[in-house]
Amino acid sequence: MDYDLGPIRAIFFEEAAEHLVELEKGLLELEDAPNDKELIARIFRAAHSLKGGAATLGFAEIASLTHAAETILGRIRDGQLAVAGARIDLLLAAGDLVGKLVAVFRDEAGEQPSTLLSVLELLEADAAAPSDVREAGGRQSLRVERGPAHYLINFVPDAGDLLAGNCPLLVLRELSELGVVAELVVDAGRLPPLTAMDPEQSYLGWSLNLATREPATSVRDVFSFVEDRALVEITPLSDTAPPTTFAPPHASTPSPKRESFGGASLNPPRLTVPSAALAAGFPQAAPVQARAVRAPEPTPVAVIVRPQEDKAPAAEAHGNERSPKATTTAAGAATGTAAAAGGSSIRVPTEKVDQLVNLVGELVIAQSMVARALEPNGTIEKAREAASAMGRITQELQERVMKVRMVPIGTVFSRLPRMVRDLAGSLKKELELEIFGEETEMDKALVERVADPLLHLVRNAVDHGVEGPEARAKAGKSGAGRVTVRAFHQGTSIVIEVSDDGNGIDRERLREKAIGAGHIGANAQLNDDELAALVFLPGLSTAKVVTDVSGRGVGMDVVKRNIDELGGTIQVDSRRGVGSTFRLRLPLTLAVIDGQTVCVGSQTFVIPLGAIVASVRPQLGEVRTLPGGGEVVRRRGRMIPVARLHKLLGIPNAMTEPSRALLVVVETGSGELAVLVDQVLGQQSTVVKNLESDYRRVDGVMGATVDAEGGVTLILDVSALARANDAAQGSSGAFAN
Amino acid sequence: MNPTMQTNKHHESSPHSFDDPERHTTFSVANQYLTLMLGDEEYGLPILDVQEIRAFSRLTPLPNAPMSVRGVMNLRGRIVPVVDLRCRFGLELVEYTRFTVIVIVRVGAKIVGVAVDAVADVVDIPSAAVQAASDLGSVADASLIRGVARIEERVVVLLRLEAIVAEGASAISSY
Numbered sequence: 063m064d065y066d067l068g069p070i071r072a073i074f075f076e077e078a079a080e081h082l083v084e085l086e087k088g089l090l091e092l093e094d095a096p097n098d099k100e101l102i103a104r105i106f107r108a109a110h111s112l113k114g115g116a117a118t119l120g121f122a123e124i125a126s127l128t129h130a131a132e133t134i135l136g137r138i139r140d141g142q143l144a145v146a147g148a149r150i151d152l153l154l155a156a157g158d159l160v161g162k163l164v165a166v167f168r169d170e171a172g173e174q175p176s177t178l179l180s181v182l183e184l185l186e187a188d189a190a191a192p193s194d195v196r197e198a199g200g201r202q203s204l205r206v207e208r209g210p211a212h213y214l215i216n217f218v219p220d221a222g223d224l225l226a227g228n229c230p231l232l233v234l235r236e237l238s239e240l241g242v243v244a245e246l247v248v249d250a251g252r253l254p255p256l257t258a259m260d261p262e263q264s265y266l267g268w269s270l271n272l273a274t275r276e277p278a279t280s281v282r283d284v285f286s287f288v289e290d291r292a293l294v295e296i297t298p299l300s301d302t303a304p305p306t307t308f309a310p311p312h313a314s315t316p317s318p319k320r321e322s323f324g325g326a327s328l329n330p331p332r333l334t335v336p337s338a339a340l341a342a343g344f345p346q347a348a349p350v351q352a353r354a355v356r357a358p359e360p361t362p363v364a365v366i367v368r369p370q371e372d373k374a375p376a377a378e379a380h381g382n383e384r385s386p387k388a389t390t391t392a393a394g395a396a397t398g399t400a401a402a403a404g405g406s407s408i409r410v411p412t413e414k415v416d417q418l419v420n421l422v423g424e425l426v427i428a429q430s431m432v433a434r435a436l437e438p439n440g441t442i443e444k445a446r447e448a449a450s451a452m453g454r455i456t457q458e459l460q461e462r463v464m465k466v467r468m469v470p471i472g473t474v475f476s477r478l479p480r481m482v483r484d485l486a487g488s489l490k491k492e493l494e495l496e497i498f499g500e501e502t503e504m505d506k507a508l509v510e511r512v513a514d515p516l517l518h519l520v521r522n523a524v525d526h527g528v529e530g531p532e533a534r535a536k537a538g539k540s541g542a543g544r545v546t547v548r549a550f551h552q553g554t555s556i557v558i559e560v561s562d563d564g565n566g567i568d569r570e571r572l573r574e575k576a577i578g579a580g581h582i583g584a585n586a587q588l589n590d591d592e593l594a595a596l597v598f599l600p601g602l603s604t605a606k607v608v609t610d611v612s613g614r615g616v617g618m619d620v621v622k623r624n625i626d627e628l629g630g631t632i633q634v635d636s637r638r639g640v641g642s643t644f645r646l647r648l649p650l651t652l653a654v655i656d657g658q659t660v661c662v663g664s665q666t667f668v669i670p671l672g673a674i675v676a677s678v679r680p681q682l683g684e685v686r687t688l689p690g691g692g693e694v695v696r697r698r699g700r701m702i703p704v705a706r707l708h709k710l711l712g713i714p715n716a717m718t719e720p721s722r723a724l725l726v727v728v729e730t731g732s733g734e735l736a737v738l739v740d741q742v743l744g745q746q747s748t749v750v751k752n753l754e755s756d757y758r759r760v761d762g763v764m765g766a767t768v769d770a771e772g773g774v775t776l777i778l779d780v781s782a783l784a785r786a787n788d789a790a791q792g793s794s795g796a797f798a799n
Numbered sequence: 800m801n802p803t804m805q806t807n808k809h810h811e812s813s814p815h816s817f818d819d820p821e822r823h824t825t826f827s828v829a830n831q832y833l834t835l836m837l838g839d840e841e842y843g844l845p846i847l848d849v850q851e852i853r854a855f856s857r858l859t860p861l862p863n864a865p866m867s868v869r870g871v872m873n874l875r876g877r878i879v880p881v882v883d884l885r886c887r888f889g890l891e892l893v894e895y896t897r898f899t900v901i902v903i904v905r906v907g908a909k910i911v912g913v914a915v916d917a918v919a920d921v922v923d924i925p926s927a928a929v930q931a932a933s934d935l936g937s938v939a940d941a942s943l944i945r946g947v948a949r950i951e952e953r954v955v956v957l958l959r960l961e962a963i964v965a966e967g968a969s970a971i972s973s974y
């Protein structure tokens with residue numbers, strides 16, 4: 063049958079990104095907690111899910127990589143392999159490779175990474191490696207000498223499983239890979255007559271006798287995709303197999319499916335399952351008897367997962383985290399390991415959507431109230447009431463819709479531990495990374511765009527900030543350098559801090575370099591803050607050694623530019639010998655800003671309120687013209703440039719005499735700028751719309767908004783205005799197109 | 800000159816009277832054009848590219864935009880540039896009046912408004928009735944007009960929409 067696998071593939075790619083993040087996170091945690099069984103199980107599940115999906119969709123490379131990784135993880139879980147740095151490295155490399163392969167398959171472009179074969183070989187070698195766990199040696203040898211364990215497995219997939227993308231054949235194939243299937247009996251008892259058969263339903267059941275050296279958990283894992291819906295019973299037949307400890311199911315109501323299974327489906331000579339006992343539920347049920355296979359009294363062990371109605375408790379009982387609730391944590395998974403291009407999507411918790419649906423429902427009611435109030439027998443009071451109700455609802459609706467765009471910044475932070483770990487390895491430094499405020503939410507678009515600058519800052523802190531072990535010892539600091547990343551909300555901004563306890567910025571060196579590069583004069587008087595801020599100039603790096611990590615002097619200026627573009631600011635606090643803190647301040651969202659409306663000539667513009675420092679009316683003659691045409695005004699003892707908006711934007715009929723107009727002083731990111739406008743009007747929060755979607759980027763304009771009259775008002779980009787003003791130097795025709 | 804050029808305005812002609820299979824699509828919407836007026840001249844836009852026709856509303860001028868881009872307007876929350884067709888053709892500019900009409904067209908994924916004096920008609924023009932701009936020699940700017948069609952006494956100049964809105968908004972030229 064030919065299915066359209068497109069949507070399933072898309073889901074796989076999205077989920078793969080999440081699984082990879084989980085895998086990587088888990089592996090990094092595992093280094094610190096090598097005995098955390100729950101953690102290993104979590105990593106294992108991530109690998110297993112990847113494998114299952116990849117195998118179903120025919121991504122053989124991913125399947126074989128994850129299969130080998132899963133084998134290693136399984137052996138770690140069973141205490142056969144140790145959690146060693148090299149092994150974690152290998153597993154991480156495998157994860158990276160899977161990420162690349164996912165991208166290759168998703169985009170149907172690019173070549174398979176050249177390292178595929180070598181990594182796969184290493185993985186397989188490691189998967190088959192002799193045990194290297196010392197302390198568990200005794201138990202180990204016992205295990206190796208033991209013959210295969212026999213399991214009696216009953217498996218009746220849910221009738222609709224095929225539609226859910228689970229193919230029972232895959233399960234059986236996977237079982238046969240575990241060992242030898244000694245017997246297999248197909249239960250065709252539920253097959254309807256041919257005319258009544260739905261080819262997309264699964265009617266068969268199987269009972270089989272599996273001889274395997276794998277632990278019982280591996281046998282169970284085969285069913286991890288289907289156990290939610292299918293009837294799965296695993297009974298160890300030999301006493302050499304360790305009894306597995308699954309939580310017994312607690313529901314006792316017989317489901318029709320189990321009845322039919324117990325009553326009709328099985329082949330009595332081989333396997334008798336008293337249906338009454340089954341109906342009563344395990345563990346009170348009588349032991350399953352298997353006469354054909356000569357085995358000692360079997361212990362009844364079951365992964366009986368009830369169909370649908372008891373799904374949730376059963377899943378809990380098995381520590382299964384694939385609970386059906388919607389999730390926010392992976393909302394930005396597209397930014398994760400496997401991320402890159404492609405249409406971006408947001409995963410929204412069902413709860414948030416429900417709230418929106420409710421609000422829209424209320425809105426419809428309010429609208430009909432308005433309509434009724436406007437009918438002949440309506441009153442103006444009623445209309446007013448209805449309109450105010452409608453206003454309240456729309457406002458809440460707007461707030462909630464905005465929240466849909468908010469995702470936790472943890473999706474970016476989750477990439478940091480891995481990066482720091484790798485850097486510490488290659489730089490031979492000892493490091494501790496602390497992360498606070500992962501749950502802090504910000505606009506998805508911002509999260510994506512803040513990732514690179516943030517990664518760069520952390521890389522910088524590790525490379526330049528934190529000293530090497532000897533230098534730290536000499537300075538009397540603890541061996542491990544500490545890098546702290548912190549995110550929190552402050553007003554309508556989000557602040558992200560990257561701190562290190564390293565040596566701080568060498569201001570004198572920076573000064574020399576800045577003089578050398580011609581950024582400042584040799585005699586320039588700069589205070590400490592200004593000196594530290596030199597770090598953001600292009601081409602300056604105080605690293606004495608250029609590493610491949612950083613030190614080429616490209617970077618901090620790019621970081622600053624990126625942050626400027628997002629309408630944010632970056633500051634540095636640095637104390638020699640104590641450490642540095644880089645502080646990013648970003649708007650929570652790009653979608654809404656608080657704006658000050660100003661007017662020039664007959665036009666109005668919005669200036670982002672966050673950028674405005676002051677509005678002043680200059681005295682006559684206070685705005686001076688410099689030789690060359692540039693204008694400046696004195697403010698707090700310093701001269702700041704004046705930008706005439708009417709000149710920059712080519713607006714006729716504007717007020718040209720500064721003393722009869724107003725100067726709006728804005729912070730542009732590279733200093734203050736006084737913008738000459740006719741007058742300031744009101745302030746309001748405005749929804750930012752871009753011009754690019756139907757037109758193009760307009761220099762000096764960051765977007766547009768719809769005003770109260772339904773017209774369009776442009777929102778000015780003060781940084782671009784400052785640049786244009788510099789370029790124009792008083793001449794007309796500011797923006798060079 | 801093409802002797803078979805004739806009007807289909809009254810839907811009289813049967814498709815079978817033509818030998819050219821292309822003409823079988825005579826009545827399909829693909830051959831329908833919205834005609835609009837600039838002064839006394841009538842121009843045609845493929846009707847499939849036209850999204851809607853709106854009365855003139857206040858435009859917000861854009862800094863340093865080409866002359867022909869008269870500004871942006873709010874189209875149900877979407878910020879849409881408006882190209883002045885007179886300006887685009889180098890015709891004398893006129894004040895916008897309440898008769899001025901903005902034809903909202905789709906070009907690729909973008910939506911653009913085209914300001915014209917008035918809209919006139921919807922006509923069927925079979926492709927065979929169109930004389931390509933390249934036949935007209937240098938009198939027609941083949942980059943802006945696709946061809947000329949005669950409908951009874953009228954002459955309709957068929958426009959190349961992409962080029963018209965593209966040059967005004969250079970970012971659109973990627974389509």
